[in-house]
Amino acid sequence: MNSPSPALPVVVIGGGIVGSALLHTLAHRGVDAVLLEAESELGLAASGTNSGILHTGFDSTPGELETELILRAARIRPAILDALGVPVIACGAELVPHTEEDAETVVALAAGAAANGVEVEIRESDGALLVPGESVSDPVAFTAALAASAVATGARVELDARVSSLTPGDDGIEVETSDGRRFAAAAVVNAAGLHADDVARLIGDDSFEIYPRKGEFFVFRLPDGATLDRIILPVPTKRTKGVLVFPTLDGTVIAGPTAVDLDDKDDWTVRPEARDEILAKAVVQFPALEGLEPIASYAGLRPAGRGSNYVIGSSEKDARLINVAAIRSTGLTASLGIADYVAELLPSIGVEVGPLQPPTPAASTPAAAPAPAPSGPWWRRTAEHRGALRAAGAGTGAGAGAGAGAGEEHRA
Ligand SMILES: Cc1cc2nc3c(=O)[nH]c(=O)nc-3n(C[C@H](O)[C@H](O)[C@H](O)COP(=O)(O)OP(=O)(O)OC[C@H]3O[C@@H](n4cnc5c(N)ncnc54)[C@H](O)[C@@H]3O)c2cc1C
Known part of the structure; x- marks a missing residue:
C-alpha cells in the first residue's frame, strides 16, 4: 500500500447522516476533512426520509456489527445532541401484544434487550413491552447540526459536488466531481448511501451491491x-x-x-x-x-x-478507500458509532487521528452552516x-x- 501524505485531507463522499457524523467526528479528532455532497443540500436522501427514531438497540441481534455500533452511538450521542441543540422527543416506545404468539415474542424481546444492556420493562396490566430509551428526533436538523459543528471546527462542505472519478496515486487518491472540481485526499470515506456501490466501482471495487x-x-x-x-x-x-x-x-x-x-x-x-x-x-x-x-x-x-449489511472497511482494491455502505435501517441511530468505528480504522492506513474533543457548541455554528436551515x-x-x-x-x-x-x- 502507498502511504498517504499527512498534508492531505480525508474526503468524505455523501452528506447524509452517516457522512455528516463522519465529518463531525473527524473534525473533532483533529483530522482535516472535506465532505462532498452531490445534492444542493445535505440529508435529502434516506437521511431525510425516514422515521426519525433513535433506537436503543433493544431488538437488535446481539453480537452483530450493526448492534455494536447502535450501542456505541448510544454512549456518544446524548452529549452531542445536547451540545448542538438537536431537538428530540424522549417519549419512549411501547409494544402491545395482541395474541398469545405476540406475548411470547415480548418475553423473547425482553431477554434480547437484557443481552444488549438495554433497559425495558413488561407492563403488568397488558403485557406490553416498554422501552423508555426510544426517542424521536428531527433527522434533517441532526444531519445539518453535525455538519455545521464540523465546519465550525475547520472542516469543509462542498455541495453540488457529485463525485465522478477516483484516481489512486502514490500520495493519496485524487477525487474529481462531475463539474471538474478536484480534491487530493489522503484517504476517502465512501458514505454515498444508495450510490455507495457506484462510488466503489470508480476504483474497480464491485465487492458489494x-x-x-x-x-x-x-x-x-x-x-x-x-x-x-x-x-x-x-x-x-x-x-x-x-x-x-x-x-x-x-x-x-x-x-x-x-x-x-x-x-x-x-x-x-x-x-x-x-x-x-x-x-x-x-x-x-x-x-x-x-x-x-x-x-x-x-x-x-x-x-x-444485496446479501450484506453494514459493509464498513477498507476497499479490497485500495485500502485508502473506506466503504461505509449498506447502512439500511438504523443509520440515523448508529451514525456517531459508525463514525467512531471508522476513525479507529484510519491509523491503519496512515492517517493520524487524535482523541475526541467535545462538540463545538451550537451557538457558535450558525455562520458556518453549510446550508440554510429548512423551513417547515x-x-x-x-x-x-x-x-x-x-x-x-x-x-x-x-x-x-x-x-x-x-x-x-x-x-x-
Ligand atoms: C423508510 C425508512 C425508515 C427509516 N427509519 C429509521 C429510523 O427510524 N431510525 C434510524 O436510525 N434509521 C432509519 N432509517 C435508516 C436511515 O435513514 C439510513 O440508515 C441512513 O439515512 C443512511 O444514511 P447515509 O448517510 O448512509 O445515506 P443517505 O442519507 O442516503 O446519504 C447518502 C448521500 O450521498 C450522496 N451521494 C450519492 N452519490 C454521491 C456521489 N457520487 N458524490 C457525492 N455525493 C453522493 C447522496 O446525495 C446522499 O445525500 C430509515 C430509512 C428509511 C428509508
Whole structure:
C-alpha cells in the first residue's frame, strides 16, 4: 500500500447522516476533512426520509456489527445532541401484544434487550413491552447540526459536488466531481448511501451491491390539537416487523413504513396501494387513526446491501478507500458509532487521528452552516424535494378521495 501524505485531507463522499457524523467526528479528532455532497443540500436522501427514531438497540441481534455500533452511538450521542441543540422527543416506545404468539415474542424481546444492556420493562396490566430509551428526533436538523459543528471546527462542505472519478496515486487518491472540481485526499470515506456501490466501482471495487428498499409513510394531524405521547411499535412476527406509529416534533403523527424492494434508485414515489397497506396495520396499533385523512405522504429509500449489511472497511482494491455502505435501517441511530468505528480504522492506513474533543457548541455554528436551515417540518421539505409530496390518497384505493391533501394544506 502507498502511504498517504499527512498534508492531505480525508474526503468524505455523501452528506447524509452517516457522512455528516463522519465529518463531525473527524473534525473533532483533529483530522482535516472535506465532505462532498452531490445534492444542493445535505440529508435529502434516506437521511431525510425516514422515521426519525433513535433506537436503543433493544431488538437488535446481539453480537452483530450493526448492534455494536447502535450501542456505541448510544454512549456518544446524548452529549452531542445536547451540545448542538438537536431537538428530540424522549417519549419512549411501547409494544402491545395482541395474541398469545405476540406475548411470547415480548418475553423473547425482553431477554434480547437484557443481552444488549438495554433497559425495558413488561407492563403488568397488558403485557406490553416498554422501552423508555426510544426517542424521536428531527433527522434533517441532526444531519445539518453535525455538519455545521464540523465546519465550525475547520472542516469543509462542498455541495453540488457529485463525485465522478477516483484516481489512486502514490500520495493519496485524487477525487474529481462531475463539474471538474478536484480534491487530493489522503484517504476517502465512501458514505454515498444508495450510490455507495457506484462510488466503489470508480476504483474497480464491485465487492458489494446496493439496492433501494422503499419505505412509505402517511402523516396525520389528530383532531382538537391532540398529540401522541409515545412511539407505538408493533410486536414483530416471523413474517414482518410491521408498521409503527410515532409523534413528530411538529405535532403530527406518522404511520409507516412499508418495505418494498426495488431496482430503480430514483423512484421516490408513494405507491397508490401503500395507504391501505399501512392504515390497515396502523389502526390496529393506534385506533385514533380510524377514519382520519392523511395530510401528506412521503417515501424513503433504504440503502440496502444485496446479501450484506453494514459493509464498513477498507476497499479490497485500495485500502485508502473506506466503504461505509449498506447502512439500511438504523443509520440515523448508529451514525456517531459508525463514525467512531471508522476513525479507529484510519491509523491503519496512515492517517493520524487524535482523541475526541467535545462538540463545538451550537451557538457558535450558525455562520458556518453549510446550508440554510429548512423551513417547515423536515418530512415535508424532503418529500417536496423528491417530488413525492402529493395530495394524500389521490388516485388511491378505498378511502381515498377529496379529503385535504398535502398539497392543499401546503398552499393554505
Ligand atoms: C423508510 C425508512 C425508515 C427509516 N427509519 C429509521 C429510523 O427510524 N431510525 C434510524 O436510525 N434509521 C432509519 N432509517 C435508516 C436511515 O435513514 C439510513 O440508515 C441512513 O439515512 C443512511 O444514511 P447515509 O448517510 O448512509 O445515506 P443517505 O442519507 O442516503 O446519504 C447518502 C448521500 O450521498 C450522496 N451521494 C450519492 N452519490 C454521491 C456521489 N457520487 N458524490 C457525492 N455525493 C453522493 C447522496 O446525495 C446522499 O445525500 C430509515 C430509512 C428509511 C428509508
